[in-house]
Every structure is written in structure tokens, then in C-alpha cells.
Amino acid sequence: MTLRNHGGGVALRSPTPLEGRLRGALRQASSTGDDGPLRALVGAEPADGRDGLATLAVIHGLSMSPVDELARTEVWQHHPSVADLRWRLEASLVERLDALADEVLPDVPAGEGAVAAMRRLARVDAVPEVYRWLAERATLDELVGFLTLEGGPDGGFDDLVALCQVGLSGRPKLVLAANYWDEMGRGDLDEVHTALHRRLGAALGLDGQPARDQPEPALLRGVLGSFLALSRAHQPEAVGAFGLVELQAGPRCRWVLKALDRLDAPHDAVPFYAEHAEADPRHGKDWLDEAVAELASDARWAEGIVRGARWRAAVGSAFFAHALETFTGPAELRRSDVDLDPGRARAS
């Protein structure tokens, strides 16, 4: 939208973010029963890509957030305006994910199976540089800032894996069920992963950051998870993306443990990452060898699994590169004053 400013020149005013309009319309509809503002959002466009992701985070929240946090806005979960926004924003998201994967990842070699493709993708950027920086250089405040955004190796994975297994059967369903049971601490309330994360948060003073305040790469990473868990049309992509989460988490957690040890962090900060450092390599192996291997005998599943793994790999790389740059500055400057040579770091 263009405006005349006081000097007579043309000034640009960014349109009101769609995310804020949607939240306002949901609040109004819930408190007064008037869904007029909500109906007016049919056909509305986001201000930019970031706004589109933040809007999707609100929409997905209607299906996945704890119901007590939704203040009755969940009543409008299936309102036609919400469905219209979701339909168009998710179509844009898929285009964006495909483009990002093509831009940052090598092509899939012809004839490569889904299991081999996922193994290969898991090795691309297996331990992003930001983890080595955490282990060797970050201050405690910087570690807290990073972990706030990272949200753990598999933030919210219990609900993601629960939704991902709907409609599966046989061995793949059992593999995802076993994974979920580990998320539930194998029946021990104190070992439930969200409980371990709460202990970590209390020990380090982590404050959850609302989606709308997160940098765009973090928002994209979060929305990818909720989109895949909720989209029946993309269940194969969900299996690929969530499997890649497991395949990549273990080594990354070990670098976070090094950082916690170097910084003498409180003891309660350790169990969450220690559990994932130990369990996720096993989760990744089981997911790949027993769930992916069986599902990928069907061509549609094989193609979707690899596509989802590529999405997650690409989104993860963009997130970690952005995080490193946020904390340590642009790469060309960083090289001159911070030694982050991966070879040296790996040998330590």
C-alpha cells in the first residue's frame, strides 16, 4: 500500500499483518460470537512470507495447542475462512519447501532408494557449525538464547509422532508406537521428554518464544512439523521428515552436552539432552530400518518420504546457518576471529 507522506513523497506502509488480523478475528468471534471479521479474511493475503508462516502457526495451533491455552478460539478451527487461509498458505509453503530443498541440497541420484537417500541426507550438515560454536565458544547467555529457539532436538515430538502414526499398520505402526513410548518416559512421569524439557527450562531460565516473535527460519522449522503432522496428503513426507529428525539428533545433542559441561550448567539442564543423545540414534535406526524400509516399497510413499526428508534437511540447515550468523556475525568476518574449523573441533 502506498501513502503520501508529509513531504509529498511516496512512502511505503506495510499492510497489517494477517497473523494479527486472524488472531483478533478469532478473539472477537470467541468473545462475542460475531464471526464477521473472520469471514472478511476469505481471500486475504499475508504481508510477506514471514507473516504467512506466523498465520499458519496460529491456524495449526487451533488443532495442536493445549485446549486450555486457546481461550475458546478452538471453536473456529474448521471455519470456512480458516480453511481458505490454510489451503492457500499451505500450498505456498509446499512451493517454498520444494524450492529451498532444490536450492540447498544435492539432487537425489537416480535410482536411489528411500532408505539410502535418508542416510545420505542425514550426513549432509550432520552437525551444523553452530553446535561446535556452542561447545567451544558460546557464553551461557548465548547457549540459553540458542536453546530457546532450538527447542530441543525434537521439540513437541510426542504429538508429532502420535499424529504421524494414524492409519499406519504393522511394523511401521509398532516402530512409531515404541518411539512414542520413549517420549512418554517408558511410563515414568519424571522421564517424559516434556518433563525433562521443563527441568532444562527451569534450570537455564529458558522462556518459550511465541511463534510470531521468532526469526523466520525458526518459524519455518516449527511450521514444517505442525503442517506435516496435520496434513493427511503429506503423511509420507511426515515419515521422512520426522525420521530425519531422529537420525540427526544424537550427535547434535552430544555437542550441547559438551557446552553444558564446559559452562558448568546446573545439573537439571543435562538429562534432556543426555536422554536424546542416547535414544535418538536408536530411534533413527529403527525408523529407517523398520518403518521407512517397509513403507517405501510403495512408490508414492518412497517419493514422499524422500521429499519430506529433503524439506527437513533444508529447513534445518537454513535455521542453523541463521542462528550461527545471529550469534557470531557473518561468515566472512567470523573466519578471521573465531576458529570454528570443523576438523579441529571434531578431533577434540
Ligand SMILES: [Fe+2]
Ligand atoms: Fe524426545
Ligand SMILES: [Fe+2]
Ligand atoms: Fe527420539
